[in-house]
Amino acid sequence: MNPKRRQKIVFSLLFISSLLVITPIFLIFFFIFKEGIKVISWEFLTTSPARMGGGGVFPAIVGTLYLTLGTVLISVPLGVLAGIYLSEYAKENLLTRLVKLAIINLAGVPSIVYGLFGLGLFVIFLRFGASLLSGCFTLSIMVLPIVITATKEALNNVPQSFREVSLSLGATKWQTIRYCVLPYAFGGILTGVILSIGRASGETAPILFTAAAFYLPHLPRSIFDQVMALPYHLYVVATQVPGVERRVSYGICLVLVVLVILIDLIALITRYQIRKKKLW
C-alpha cells in the first residue's frame, strides 16, 4: 500500500474514533434537553417541591449551590496548599512517596465509600449530624485528590528557569513560588477546581447519609441543617416516588447540567481574565 493511502486510512480511523467518542455526549445532552425543556418553567425553578413529587426544585438548586460552594471553600485552599508543599517543598523520601501513592489511590475510591466515611466521622463521631457541614466536608475529601493532583501537575509544568531567575535575584523560596510559579500554574489549578466542581455537584452517594434531605420544602437555616440537592432529588423522584412523570426527572437533569455548566463558565472566564492580565 502506498504511504499516502495508508495516511488517509489512518486519518479516517482517527477521525471516526473521535466522532464516536463525542457522540454519546451529544446524545445525552440532546435527550436531556429535548425532554427536560418541557417541564422547565419559572415556577419549576422557583418553588418548593410538593409532597408527592410534583412542584418545583428551588430548594434543591440552592442546596446544590451551597454544597458545591462549601466544598470549594474547604477543598481548594487545603488542596492547593498541600499540592504546593508536595511539589515544591517535600523532600523525596519514603513518607512523601507514601502520601503521593495514597492521593493517587484516593482518587479511585468509589464515592459511596466516602459517603459512609463521612457518616462515621462527621455525622456521628464529630456530631455534626446529617447537615450541610457534614456534606461539604465529605465532598471535600472526595475532591481533594483532584485538586492536589491538578496543583502538583500545574506547578511541575512551570519551567524550572522561572524559579532559577527569581532565586538568582535573591528572592526567597516563598517569594519565588508566590510571584514566579503560582501565577503560571493558576490555569492548571483552576482546571482542577472546575473538575472538582463538576464532581461535587453531581455526586449522590457522598451526600446520601451526610447531608441530603428526602423532602425539605424550605431552605437550610444554618450549616447544621439538612439540605435538598439536585442529584439526590433526581434519584428520589426517578425511583422512590410512584406516578411522577418521566420528564420531571429530565427537567431536574437539565437544571443540574446547566448549573454545572454555568459554574464552570464562571471559572473559565476568570481563568481567561487572569491569563490576559498576566500576559501569559
Added chain:
Amino acid sequence: MGKIIAKNLDFYYKDFQALKNINLEISEKKITAIIGPSGCGKSTLLRCFNRMNDLIEGIRLEGEILIDGVNIYRDDSDLLFLRKKVGMVFQRPNPFALSIYENIAFGLKIHNMAKRKEIPKIVEDCLNSVHLLDEVRDRLNTSALKLSLEQKQRLCIARTLAVKPEVILMDEPCSALDPLATLKIEELMQELRKDYTIVIVTHNMQQAARVSDETGFMLLGELVEFGKTQDIFTRPGDKRTEDYITGRFG
C-alpha cells in the same frame, strides 16, 4: 586583593567530580572570561559564585570561595544577600512573562529596596543603563516577551542591575544572539565594567579576547591557566591552552 577568590575548590555532583582544585582570583571592576570546551565545568564554577548549585540535589563542595574576603559557603552566610550582591545573566534570555516595567521592578519589590513612588524612576534608570529605554519608553507596560532576543537579554541585564549587585555573572550571554546583537551586548559590558565586576563564560574565543581583561582556561574540571587575556592569547604558558586557542582540539 581580588573581589572573588577561590581556594582549593573541589566540586562534586554526587560521585562525579566536576571541579578539581580550582584556585583563582577575580579582580574587582574587571571583566574575567572563563573559556574551555563543552562540559569542562565553566557553568559549574560560575554557579558556585552565587551558590545556584545549591538547588541541585547531591552536590558537595570542598575548599573556599571568598567574596570581599568572606567565605560565602560559611554556615551562617546569608544566601539571599549573596545572590543580591552577585547577580546572574543566563544563556537564554529569560524575562518573566510580565510587562517590561514589572520585570525590572520585581527585584526592587522582593527586596523592598525602594518606596513606591521611587520605583518608576529606578526602572527608567536601569533601562537607560542598558540603552533600552529609548526603544521601549512608550510600551513599558506591554509584555516583555514581545521584545527581540537581544532586547530581552539587555532587559535581563537591567533586571539584574536593579537590585544593585556588585558582581555580574554571565553564562554564555550571547550564544542565542546573532553577531550584531552580540557586539551590542559586548559594548554594554565594556560600559558596565566601570561599576561592576563581571565574570563571563563563553564558548567564543574571539569574544573572550575582545571583551575581557583576564581569562581562565578550563579543561576537564581543572583550571589549566589563568592570567591577563593578552598573555593567554599571545603567549599561552601551557601546551593545552595553546592547542585550544589555536583550534587544534575541542
